[in-house]
Amino acid sequence: MNIDISYEIPNAEEYNNLRIISGLSPKDEAxxxxxxxxSIFMISLRxxxxxxxxxxxxxxxxxxxxIVDIAVAPSYQGNGLGNLIMSEITKYLDDHASKDSYxxxxxxxxxxxLYKKFGFDYSAPKSVGMAKRY
Known part of the structure; x- marks a missing residue:
């Protein structure tokens, strides 16, 4: 497998296609x-x-x-690409986020x-994630 790492933003169509095949919800193209x-930071694997x-x-x-849009096409899952994506995101944060950033x-x-491997932990019961969809 020869994967190219890019920090360039994909176009909206391919972004949504990857979201859909990865099990994430589609988003309006505009x-x-x-x-x-x-985006503050973007990593794309091609x-x-x-x-x-x-x-x-x-x-x-x-x-x-x-952190959003962590997705790997199903036929590429299980090859450490999620780890690669999170490693790049973590490196960016290590280099740019201030010590008190949330x-x-x-x-x-x-x-x-996967996220626990990178130091993330559950915020409950002190706080819980909430969402409102339109």
């Missing part, structure tokens, strides 16, 4: 274009030009960072096991 452009993995950080770039993510099970 909203995806805006959101992707406003095989022969095809987007097969991704992850990104959103937030204010100072106090708060939120870094959060919402973990789908069983991906929570």
């Amino acid at each position: 909203a995806s274009e805006i959101g992707l452009k406003n 095989d022969s030009g095809k987007l097969i993995g991704m992850g990104r950080i959103i937030g204010d770039g100072g106090c708060f960072y939120h 870094v959060s993510l919402i973990a789908d099970v069983p991906a929570d096991r």
Whole structure:
């Protein structure tokens, strides 16, 4: 397997295609274009030009960072690519986040096991994740 690592933002169509095949919900294409452009950090994994993995950080770039869109195409899962994505995200945060920054993510099970390897822990019962969808 010869995977190319890029820090370039994918286009909205391929972003959504990877979300869908990875089991994440699709997003509006226009909203995806805006959101992707406003990423603090993006890692894309490609095989022969095809987007097969991704992850990104959103937030204010100072106090708060939120990790989103961790996805690997099903046919590439189990090869350590999730670890690679999280390693790159962690390296970015180690280099750029201030010592008092709050870094959060919402973990789908069983991906929570991956995030625990990178120092993330459950915030409950002190706090719980909440969401409102439109």
